[in-house]
Amino acid sequence: CFPPEKISSVGAFQRLSLSPASKVDPDNKVKLVFGYEPDTEPTVLARGPFTTVRSRGPSVTVINHSNIKPHVHISAACQLYLLLCAAFLFLTAGPRVTYVPPPPSEDEESIFSHYESGVNFDKYDEILVDVSGTNPPPAIMTFDEAALCESLKRNVSKSGYVKPTPVQKHGIPIISAGRDLMACAQTGSGKTAAFLLPILQQLMADGAAASCFSEMQEPDAIIVAPTRELINQIYLEARKFAYGTCVRPVVVYGGVSTGHQIRDLLRGCNVLCGTPGRLLDMIGRGKVGLTKVRYLVLDEADRMLDMGFEPDMRRLVASPGMPSKENRQTLMFSATFPEDIQRLAADFLKTDYLFLAVGIVGGACSDVEQTFVQVTKFAKRDQLIDLLKSTGSERTMVFVETKRQADFIATILCQEKFPTTSIHGDREQWQREQALGDFRSGKCSVLVATSVGARGLDIPDVQFVVNFDLPNNIDEYVHRIGRTGRCGNTGRAVSFYDPGADSELARSLVTILSKAQQEVPSWLEESAFSGHSPSGFNPPRKHFASTDLRKGPQGGFFQDGSVTSQLAAQTAADDEEWE
Numbered sequence: 001c002f003p004p005e006k007i008s009s010v011g012a013f014q015r016l017s018l019s020p021a022s023k024v025d026p027d028n029k030v031k032l033v034f035g036y037e038p039d040t041e042p043t044v045l046a047r048g049p050f051t052t053v054r055s056r057g058p059s060v061t062v063i064n065h066s067n068i069k070p071h072v073h074i075s076a077a078c079q080l081y082l083l084l085c086a087a088f089l090f091l092t093a094g095p096r097v098t099y100v101p102p103p104p105s106e107d108e109e110s111i112f113s114h115y116e117s118g119v120n121f122d123k124y125d126e127i128l129v130d131v132s133g134t135n136p137p138p139a140i141m142t143f144d145e146a147a148l149c150e151s152l153k154r155n156v157s158k159s160g161y162v163k164p165t166p167v168q169k170h171g172i173p174i175i176s177a178g179r180d181l182m183a184c185a186q187t188g189s190g191k192t193a194a195f196l197l198p199i200l201q202q203l204m205a206d207g208a209a210a211s212c213f214s215e216m217q218e219p220d221a222i223i224v225a226p227t228r229e230l231i232n233q234i235y236l237e238a239r240k241f242a243y244g245t246c247v248r249p250v251v252v253y254g255g256v257s258t259g260h261q262i263r264d265l266l267r268g269c270n271v272l273c274g275t276p277g278r279l280l281d282m283i284g285r286g287k288v289g290l291t292k293v294r295y296l297v298l299d300e301a302d303r304m305l306d307m308g309f310e311p312d313m314r315r316l317v318a319s320p321g322m323p324s325k326e327n328r329q330t331l332m333f334s335a336t337f338p339e340d341i342q343r344l345a346a347d348f349l350k351t352d353y354l355f356l357a358v359g360i361v362g363g364a365c366s367d368v369e370q371t372f373v374q375v376t377k378f379a380k381r382d383q384l385i386d387l388l389k390s391t392g393s394e395r396t397m398v399f400v401e402t403k404r405q406a407d408f409i410a411t412i413l414c415q416e417k418f419p420t421t422s423i424h425g426d427r428e429q430w431q432r433e434q435a436l437g438d439f440r441s442g443k444c445s446v447l448v449a450t451s452v453g454a455r456g457l458d459i460p461d462v463q464f465v466v467n468f469d470l471p472n473n474i475d476e477y478v479h480r481i482g483r484t485g486r487c488g489n490t491g492r493a494v495s496f497y498d499p500g501a502d503s504e505l506a507r508s509l510v511t512i513l514s515k516a517q518q519e520v521p522s523w524l525e526e527s528a529f530s531g532h533s534p535s536g537f538n539p540p541r542k543h544f545a546s547t548d549l550r551k552g553p554q555g556g557f558f559q560d561g562s563v564t565s566q567l568a569a570q571t572a573a574d575d576e577e578w579e
Contacts, residue, residue, distance in 0.1 A: 099430045100260045104236060111240050112158040124189070127166050132548040133354035137173040140164065146172050149204050151245045152197065159240060165190035166358045172198050175331060180353035182301070182332045182345060182548075187482025188458070189358060191333045192237050192299070195223075199295050200238070203247050203270055210248035210268025217265055217288055219250075219272040221295035224316070226303040228253040228275055228429065229436060229457055234299060235273040247271065252278045255429025262287055276304075276312035283319055290321040293328055298348075301332035302475065305344045317348060325350055335482060336475040342549045355548035368465075368485035369492045370518055372509070380468055380496050384409070385416055387466065387494060388446065394463040395439070398448045399480050401469035409468065410448040420446040451476060457483060467495035474508035503527055 105111065129139075140146050143156055143164060164172065167185040171194035174181050185191055199221050208220055223238075225231040235251035242249055249271040252261045258281070265272075265287055272279070272288065282288045296317070298304045304313055316322065330349050375383050388396065398413075400406050403424040410422040421435040421444040439447040440459055451471070462484045471477050477495075484491025497509075506527040513520045 097255060098257050100257050101433060111243055124165050127359040129166050129170055130357040131170055131354060134352055136354050137177045139169040140173055148201050152201055152241060155241050155243050167191055168194045170356050174354050178329060180330050180350045181356060182353055183356040184334060184337045185358035187335045187479060192234055195297050195331050195333060196238055196241055200241055200247055204245055208270050209246040210270050216286055217269040218292040219269045220292055221271045222293055223273045223297040223299065224276060224279060224304060225299040226309060228255060231273050231275050233458055238271050238273065249273060252282055254278045276309055280312060280315060290319055293323055295329050297331045299333050302334045302336050302338060302341045305341050310344065336478055339549055357547065367490050368481050370513060371494045372497050372521055372524055373494060374523060375496045375498065377498055381412060383496060384466065384468060388418055391464055393445050395461050396446045396464040396466060397462055397483050398446060398466045398468050400448060400450060403450055406448045406450055413446055418446050419444045420448060422448040424450040463491055465493040470495055470502045470505055474505060474512065
């Protein structure tokens, strides 16, 4: 804790010689800040990453990190130094997290509350589906064909599920067959149920039961998602499907009291849902064991394997006890799967995994009406206010680039009499949950969000999405507008296009609009063709924006559950190595 020049030559870390307190603090400012008078306190205690030091006289024995027992002369200046170190560490460490979220409702009606499918739900039957890989199992047409146990069938029915969506028709039998899966499907198409139902079915069939008698819980399935809000949503879905059964799901995420989550975890856990940081923390504390893990699920897998979360995912699969990829089933789901992410995924999946592409993967849902408005940076605010005045009380999400801007725009809209709240990564967890609660309940009709709100959140009846700032990449745009137009419902998305800042997205935006069979503004197409766009515009020619990298030019397309071309023609390409 002390500079080398303060240590005498008698011996390393043996004696300190410090100047009087008056020279260290000539203006006596420490007394004003801390209420501490040097040399008046008989005992001073300073705690920090350094060893605790107690002064009870001219010399005291302490133990440093090397377990050396030096003889130290602690003057008033030393006491002040240690006190300042402790104060600095306390102030910079931030407040201790003590927030305990309210328990989820035990009322059956609340657990199974859902919103109705939209008028376009039946159009899902017309969506093209591509399954690549060797020997994929046949798709199911009804939930009865999924061979679910009676408890699951009952809970599926209570949830309002009438027939499976395309990702469920193909995903459920693939997972039930024990195959690894990389699945791409547009937002709001039922991906969560596609992996939860077969996992829960297998656990129930095997008689899995959570034990509350162990200090280390060993879950059968681990589900990881990038944001707290999304992982909590997945947990609530798992809790709904497992209602009245022996399977117990648990959720862990940051911003909540660790002690509270440990107590909940130790009550028993079969399915553990978590964000990467808190999940690794629980493993490090010895509260979660991995030896029994049979399923590893990465939701929003493109985000889980990007530069932000990839190291955490590698730490997870390399943790002691985690079964190798050959001895576990790994499932990845997302609305977008860029090629570089597919290459990374090879490290987590078996070589014979199946690739499921539903609809225009990496593209926008055709149920969302997309509109673009040319506007300069400083005219956006007035444009937004005029836009919200014209929409009435429609439930609206506004996406901005920065956390500070989210609060600023929310304040401006409140001043304009629009009931508004905001959500971003700098808000405390209770504030984030309150904001989502106010938005879901209708107390606030406008939610201003950064990218934390763009991933996977399933909020009923979001009719309108506004991209106040367009994102830096097209995948994030797809996730943002996917907050509306879910489950066959229609929605609208308006994006403010600043020619000076957003020209790099022009080509990709034209591609997205074309694939969704929507009108492309002439000025946007001109921008895509012009030199302002980093690469020229090439009209889309593929049915799928994301395809299996192992796959050759031939493909097997499914429609209405029937194969329209032979899978055998793909086999050679499917077996190619990753680059």
